[in-house]
Amino acid sequence: MTTPNLDPSDLGACSGPLMPVRSPNVKVPTMQATPHRHDVLILGSGAAGLSLALRLHDDLSVAVISKRELREGSTLYAQGGISAVLDATDSIESHVQDTLKAGAGLCDRRVVRHIVERGPDNIRWLLDQGVEFTRDEASASTGGYHLTREGGHTHRRVIHAADATGRAVATTLEAQVRGKPNTTLFEQHIAVDLITSKHRPGKTNHRCLGAYILDLGTGQVEVHLARFVVLATGGANKVYLYTSNPDVSTGDGIAMAWRAGCRVANMEFMQFHPTCLYHPEARSFLITEALRGEGARLLLPDGERFMPRFDPRAELAPRDIVARAIDHEMKRLGTACVYLDISHRPADFVIEHFPTIHQRCLELGIDITTDPIPVVPAAHYTCGGVMVDERARTDLPGLYASGETAYTGLHGANRMASNSLLECLVYSELAAEDIARLMNDIPEPPEVQPWDESRVTEPDEEVVVTHNWDELRRFMWDYVGIVRTNKRLRRAKRRADLLQQEVIEYYSRFRVSNDLIELRNLLEVADLIIQSALRRRESRGLHYTLDFPDKDATQRTPTILIPDSYRPRHGD
Known part of the structure; x- marks a missing residue:
């Protein structure tokens, strides 16, 4: 659902769209003749979905469903980077302990360690795909790559592509997927519901068999059957008025899995990013935490630095603490925003490390090398989701989940910065491994009931x-x-x-x-x-x-x- 620009006095700042713009004269759908059949049906085309598609065997028939263009999703807009132990002075144990501390006692320690241990290999996999991370040849201990530090981390372990890591990852994976002959891409399609054995006449084992998919171009609901279905649809932060997420983040995978009988966990833990740009012409533009990692300070309108009053880690405290501190100060003072200032760092350094933010702010009349940036908190990440096991399997046989859709136990009560892209890469790898293990044992799904529109009309x-x-x-x-x-x-x-x-x-x-x-x-x-x-x-x-x-x-x-x-x- 997309909207035109709205009056900033109505929205405040960093708002997602409120009212839809619809295409007139929606076509009346016709009955689908035969269902689409695949070995693996992937719902979602962010880093979780595309990395999975690339890791599946070439002899499998794979379909990727994307609500908009293939790359349009939260991955594209991720700025900060991916956390992994890549510095010789860092350690797996340190990354594990930092994550457990940020998770406030609710992380699954075994899962945290498993994901962190697979981090370096997954970064090497991205490099093999062609992702160009920012280099620093002077850093011998990091293999020549520049690592930054973000909230909750005690070491520099966030590898990045300037301040547009998500774009580098999304566009690289997209290019690779488009070149795979075994993968069919369905852009401008949205899943309506999962198909389970209850949609098949007679008794059978309880299992996911595919999904009903709406073709947004024709208005027709199609049947897509598959031996394995993977939910990689992202989070649900569009449930909030102000969000850093794109329009597609509407909790589709979580809702469909719940309706299909899967458990969900920790949905109360919705992360609000502390710093979203406050400007009527910059809806949902995120100001990466990496600015604070490089010394940016949060200021009140009078220039007072306030974070040391709330936490000894100041601006590098975990996001929940920083977001609550900003919310408290805004309500206490009745101010519309606070300010993030990195102007004390050399201008060349700021422009080199944060070119996307620098350019976008310049377009809006803000020079971040000399001026503070107006910011507000916004809904950013869904820490809970569909419960999965150590192989990315949900409660429903044949159904997997990866990325922000899934609850793995990594994040606990609060996601540590830049652990999310790491999690989706690891769990898509685990799903691919499990699918490869089971593929020869799972038969093709049987025929199911087509989508029934015999008793509905146009709205x-x-x-x-x-x-x-x-x-x-x-x-x-x-x-x-x-x-x-x-x-x-x-x-x-x-x-x-x-x-x-x-x-x-x-x-x-x-x-x-x-x-x-x-x-x-x-x-x-x-x-x-x-x-x-x-x-x-x-x-x-x-x-x-x-x-x-x-x-x-x-x-x-x-x-x-x-x-x-x-x-x-x-x-x-």
Whole structure:
């Protein structure tokens, strides 16, 4: 769902779109003649989805579903980099301990170590694909690559491509995937729901068989069958009014997996990036944490530096602490933003290391070599998600999840900077290994029921979708944001329940559209966030509530939500 520019007095800053722009005269779909068949169906085309496609055997038939253009997703906009132990003075143990500390006691120690240990090999894999990371020939201990430091890290271990690492990764992987003859790319397609054995007449083993996919060009819902399905659809931060994420981050994979009977975990831990550019013409433009890693300071409008009052690590404290500090100061002073200042560093250094930010800010009249940058917090990363095991498998046989869609146990109550791209690379590698192990044992899926539109019509009042989209994102920001209370959460739950009922009724009567699918998924995810937040009766990591402001040592377990249709998994 995309929108035109809105009045900055209405939005404040760093807002995602609120109202949809629709294509007129949507075509009436026709019945699909035969289903598409694949060995592996990948839903999502960020680093998680594309790296998986590249790692699968060339003799497999692979399909990648992308809601927009192939590269359009959160990976493209990631600025900072990828954390990995690449410096001879660093260590696996240090990276593990930093991650555990940032996760506030909720990380799975075994998972953290497994991911960190695979980090260097995954960076070498990206180099082999052609990703050009920033070099520093003077740094012999790092193999000639420049490493930066971000919040929560005690060493320089973030490898990057200037300040546009995500773009370098996304465009490189895209070019490689487009050259693979065994991979079919379906751009401008969106998944409606997963197909499971319940869609097949008669009794059969419970399994994922594929997905119903809406072709946004024709308006037709198609059947895509596959022996293995992978959710790599990204996070759900578009559930909030202000977000650093692109329009496609609507929690589709999490919502579909939940409806299919998979457990989700830790959905209360939604990370707000502390520094999103505050400017009416720069919607969702992120100011990377690497600026703070290179010495940038957070200032109040009068020039006072305030982070040392909140944490001894100051600007290099984990993101939850920095975001809450900014939120506190903005509310205390009634100011619209705070400022991030790196102008004390040499101008040549700033321009060399942060060319994208420098150029974009110049376009808006801000010279970051001489002026502070106005910034506000914005919803940035979904730390929870669909529960997966050490092979990236969900509760539903045949269904995997990787990247921001998945809950692996790495992030705990707070994601440490630049661990996310590392996680999606590792778990896509694990999924590829498991699929290769099982491929010869899994038969092709049987025929299933086609998508039934015999009892639906064209929408008569699409204002239901646009109004509910707007209301959802506003109450989630106001009631389920950086600081929460039980009263606010219960109020949000009542609103979410009412909107869900309206959308369920609308969904059952009218043909699906991109906007309706995304709204349905966002409402599902909003409810999961609210339920999880109500269950955690303490403040820990990204979940901060005024009713329980202290950490409770007895609550050091994930918040796991179990759907009514959940079936415990028994092997493959």
